[in-house]
Amino acid sequence: MTADIIDGKAFAANLRAKVAAMVPAFREKAGRAPGLAVVLVGEDPASQVYVRNKHKTTVEAGMESFEHRLPADTTQDALTALVEQLNADPAVDGILVQLPLPKQIDESAVLATIDPDKDVDGFHVVNVGRLSTGMHGYVPCTPLGCVMLLKDRLGDLSGKDAVVIGRSNIVGKPMAQLLLAENCTVTVAHSRTAHLPEVVRRADIVVAAVGRPEMVKADWIKPGATVIDVGINRVPGAEPGKTKLVGDVDFAEAVEVAGAITPVPGGVGPMTIAVLLRNTLVAAHRLADVPYDEKAI
Ligand SMILES: NC(=O)C1=CN([C@@H]2O[C@H](COP(=O)(O)OP(=O)(O)OC[C@H]3O[C@@H](n4cnc5c(N)ncnc54)[C@H](OP(=O)(O)O)[C@@H]3O)[C@@H](O)[C@H]2O)C=CC1
Numbered sequence: 001m002t003a004d005i006i007d008g009k010a011f012a013a014n015l016r017a018k019v020a021a022m023v024p025a026f027r028e029k030a031g032r033a034p035g036l037a038v039v040l041v042g043e044d045p046a047s048q049v050y051v052r053n054k055h056k057t058t059v060e061a062g063m064e065s066f067e068h069r070l071p072a073d074t075t076q077d078a079l080t081a082l083v084e085q086l087n088a089d090p091a092v093d094g095i096l097v098q099l100p101l102p103k104q105i106d107e108s109a110v111l112a113t114i115d116p117d118k119d120v121d122g123f124h125v126v127n128v129g130r131l132s133t134g135m136h137g138y139v140p141c142t143p144l145g146c147v148m149l150l151k152d153r154l155g156d157l158s159g160k161d162a163v164v165i166g167r168s169n170i171v172g173k174p175m176a177q178l179l180l181a182e183n184c185t186v187t188v189a190h191s192r193t194a195h196l197p198e199v200v201r202r203a204d205i206v207v208a209a210v211g212r213p214e215m216v217k218a219d220w221i222k223p224g225a226t227v228i229d230v231g232i233n234r235v236p237g238a239e240p241g242k243t244k245l246v247g248d249v250d251f252a253e254a255v256e257v258a259g260a261i262t263p264v265p266g267g268v269g270p271m272t273i274a275v276l277l278r279n280t281l282v283a284a285h286r287l288a289d290v291p292y293d294e295k296a297i
């Protein structure tokens with residue numbers, strides 16, 4: 001039997017449309033548009049693509065987009081000063097500093113400078129703490145997008161066995177927290193995990209966030225399991241000189257065993273940007289003191 005393909009691209013388009021539909025009422029009440037500032041340091045080509053996509057989708061949703069491009073040799077002080085300026089700017093509801101940052105910059109110090117109430121990426125320690133204690137804050141976009149796809153597919157996640165492969169601050173750890181909040185029994189696997197294939201084989205839900213192309217094989221997956229592939233890996237393509245994107249799951253194999261699976265591209269990736277707009281919409285409502293129905297999106 002072949003798995004159902006979870007269409008993250010279509011789900012994300014629907015989510016963006018829902019966000020866009022709520023912008024006019026916000027504008028009416030607040031007298032301004034929701035605003036998202038994206039800061040890009042350096043010229044990493046992949047990051048430039050993401051930043052361009054974010055700008056385009058932000059504008060399409062009727063929001064204000066502020067783009068700040070800084071040279072690769074930007075100092076810590078200059079970046080911190082920009083973040084502080086954005087914190088103070090009433091037109092800015094959400095601030096995203098694109099990661100990774102150049103090596104002369106202390107990433108956690110920069111993230112700590114972002115006003116937690118404008119931290120639409122959910123990377124500030126205050127929001128990490130809010131997530132782990134069940135308070136309302138901002139949840140990292142990629143894991144929140146994954147949970148939306150899972151709930152859409154499976155409904156209530158209570159009691160499901162979930163294995164998250166990867167424990168980074170931006171994907172693995174918040175993913176595990178969110179699944180725990182959904183009453184899953186969560187295992188977090190990483191590079192030191194013993195017997196990884198056996199651990200993964202227990203799971204009703206597998207989330208792969210490793211950064212290793214096609215690492216998760218079909219015989220690691222329990223038949224019928226739901227597989228969420230977060231990995232974005234650029235590898236050599238069929239023709240010389242061409243590249244293609246693959247996930248952390250061997251899709252061609254896994255699709256024969258899983259019950260449902262996200263493709264790469266077209267799975268989790270598009271969800272990340274749609275959730276970013278959703279988080280910015282929520283931030284705008286909170287900062288402008290306009291009531292927001294948390295169940296709306
Ligand atoms: N779709 C999207 O929007 C996004 C996609 N991504 C993609 O998701 C993937 C993960 O990203 P990110 O979390 O930032 O990556 P990191 O490199 O920060 O973390 C990778 C994690 O995988 C673990 N790991 C590495 N090798 C193995 C192995 N052989 N077996 C088991 N675990 C292993 C590491 O373990 P340890 O901690 O022990 O080192 C680590 O916890 C990447 O492909 C990235 O491009 C990331 C962000 C957003």
Ligand SMILES: Nc1nc(=O)c2c([nH]1)NC[C@@H]1CN(c3ccc(C(=O)N[C@@H](CCC(=O)O)C(=O)O)cc3)C=[N+]21
Pocket residue numbers: 049050096097098099100121141142232245264265266267268269270272273
């Ligand atoms: N502060 C910060 N926040 C982030 O959320 C953040 C970041 N830094 N740094 C980089 C990672 C990566 N990331 C992606 C976003 C969209 C796609 C996406 O749209 N992917 C498309 C394909 C895009 C393509 O073709 O290259 C897809 O999977 O279908 C992928 C990856 C956000 N990240």
